[in-house]
């Protein structure tokens with residue numbers, strides 16, 4: 001079917017006018033827990049566990065946590081109050097809102113640390129096992145020894161990125177001893193390129209958008225057996241690294257005394273670019289919580305690639321350009337025109353819906369969060385902040401509640417807004433973000 005027909009005239013028009021909207025997925029099955037699918041997050045868990053000692057040794061920022069990668073789950077009562085709908089139907093049934101602080105994940109300062117650490121560790125283990133430098137059951141701390149690092153340094157870890165994945169792979173790869181090369185689109189932010197170059201990481205710039213940078217990086221790696229390309233559009237290792245975050249969130253909800261069950265649904269709002277990070281996290285959560293967790297993606301109004309792919313309900317790739325959108329947004333982590341072909345088919349079963357956000361709202365909400373809670377994040381990371389509002393205060397959100405018998409229990413719900421990046425943003429950029437948010 002033509003993707004435009006699949007969207008229906010009303011949704012299509014709103015999308016083309018770049019008006020924010022909530023779209024509910026018609027292929028979503030809330031009882032589906034994805035456990036029949038062949039990707040097992042427990043393997044990623046085990047890898048993170050056995051490599052914790054190594055990471056504590058290589059990355060000073062991870063030392064205090066014993067090499068375990070995690071981010072805080074913070075209650076945000078003042079932001080909740082400011083974004084709540086006093087007087088609207090739904091007021092008084094707001095539940096409890098939390099911010100998952102992947103914006104301060106160590107080393108990479110974004111959600112990309114999860115996928116990036118996992119894929120880089122996979123590669124380091126595989127190469128050293130194959131070379132006979134590591135035994136399968138040996139202590140992974142051996143990978144920090146100079147002779148092993150020298151061996152890894154003969155290999156290049158390469159990636160195509162609009163910024164944050166490049167930062168993550170570059171910084172993590174270099175930490176493990178790899179040579180790192182980052183292919184970036186010309187529209188990637190200058191400070192991200194500078195930061196990488198200052199760490200001795202090779203930056204290759206390409207005309208065109210994110211997809212073009214990925215394609216160039218992939219092609220360059222094909223010609224070189226010592227280059228491993230981290231493929232943001234297809235990598236299972238990245239996906240599983242993200243999926244491992246689900247257990248961490250569950251432990252934190254338990255510690256915060258927020259049960260998740262039929263009487264206490266969990267809603268999670270995740271900013272989506274190509275779909276790997278939010279898709280992996282949603283997948284991990286569905287496997288653990290089944291029908292009690294409801295995942296929504298947040299996409300820029302100019303780049304709703306997962307929305308158009310899922311709405312078209314086809315394996316054929318459908319890009320935002322195909323429906324007449326331009327993929328022009330300041331939300332650089334989310335400026336992706338084509339969804340991951342690995343993740344989109346999984347999300348057609350597991351994802352409840354997508355809401356879109358215009359750029360002005362991203363800057364405004366990021367500023368509101370800073371004023372209310374003293375938390376400073378990058379604009380892309382603010383995309384999820386409108387999530388509870390859509391679910392609790394819009395006609396489509398209420399329709400979703402009714403359809404899944406959630407209305408009676410909505411007051412007992414927990415809403416987790418995934419904040420995805422910001423810690424590495426330089427102060428002068430933050431000042432620019434604030435100025436735009438104050439307009």
Ligand SMILES: *Cc1c(COP(=O)(O)O)cnc(C)c1O
Nearest residue numbers: 164273274275276277333420421
């Ligand atoms: C990469 C990124 C995302 C989305 O991740 P995808 O895997 O591209 O969907 C969200 N927010 C920020 C800040 C990011 O860097």
